[in-house]
Amino acid sequence: MKNILAIGASNSRKSINKVLANHIANQVQDVNVRTLDWKDMVLPLYSPDLEGEIGIPENAKIFVQMIADSDAIVLSLAEHNGQTSAAFKNLWDWISRVDMSFWAKKPMFLAATSPGGRGGLGALGIVKSVISHFGGNLITDFSLPSFYDNFKESKIVDSAKNEELMEKIKLFKASL
Numbered sequence: 001m002k003n004i005l006a007i008g009a010s011n012s013r014k015s016i017n018k019v020l021a022n023h024i025a026n027q028v029q030d031v032n033v034r035t036l037d038w039k040d041m042v043l044p045l046y047s048p049d050l051e052g053e054i055g056i057p058e059n060a061k062i063f064v065q066m067i068a069d070s071d072a073i074v075l076s077l078a079e080h081n082g083q084t085s086a087a088f089k090n091l092w093d094w095i096s097r098v099d100m101s102f103w104a105k106k107p108m109f110l111a112a113t114s115p116g117g118r119g120g121l122g123a124l125g126i127v128k129s130v131i132s133h134f135g136g137n138l139i140t141d142f143s144l145p146s147f148y149d150n151f152k153e154s155k156i157v158d159s160a161k162n163e164e165l166m167e168k169i170k171l172f173k174a175s176l
Contacts, residue, residue: 002031002176005070009123010078011038011087016147017120020113021076023154024142027169031176036066038087046093060094064102072176073103075127076111082122092134101135107175109168110141119145139175140168 006025008018018035025033041059044050067073078085084092095102110127112120121143131138142165144150149157156162 002071003069004028004031004033004072004074005036005066006033007036007073007075008038008078009075009088010085011041012078013039015078016113016115016151017076017078017111019151020111020144020147021074023151023156024076024109024111024165024169025074027166028173028176031072034066034070036063041087041091043090043094046090046097051097056097057094060091060098063091064095064098067102067104067106070106072107072109072172074109074111074172076113077120077123077127079112079114079118079120079123084123084126096134099135103131103135103137105135105137107137107139107172109172110138111143113144113147113151115147117145119143119147137175140171142168 004025006021008015008021010017022035041063043057043059110124112124114120124141124143128138128141144161150161156165
């Protein structure tokens with residue numbers, strides 16, 4: 001059975017992107033889903049000086065191993081001021097010091113959501129533009145705008161967005 005790593009790229013305890021990443025990963029049939037818990041990924045703020053002093057933190061190495069142990073990745077991006085969350089960017093900076101190709105060519109489903117109408121498109125665009133430089137194998141992507149209006153009772157209630165998501169999940173599943 002294949003293993004999917006689900007990542008909500010926010011350190012918020014109430015992360016809507018963690019909810020979306022889990023929702024997407026659990027729509028794929030016959031897989032094991034492992035969810036990244038940000039409380040286990042605490043890292044100091046990256047700087048070259050700190051790296052020189054302490055080396056690579058163990059949590060960064062653990063995350064790279066989580067990727068290695070997975071067959072595919074569902075990554076849902078939080079957006080803060082048109083960018084990825086600071087916690088996710090910091091993790092990215094540390095793990096790139098372990099391995100510049102840290103996504104390891106694993107099939108990836110890239111998503112984003114937000115409470116607003118843009119659905120995290122800023123963060124999604126930024127990551128889409130650079131992910132291949134870090135070993136990303138982007139299969140498909142999805143944005144869910146207005147999360148609290150469009151996601152209720154553990155499902156996407158907007159039928160057009162749900163249909164779009166199901167088609168993209170089929171593409172993702174076919175890559176496994």
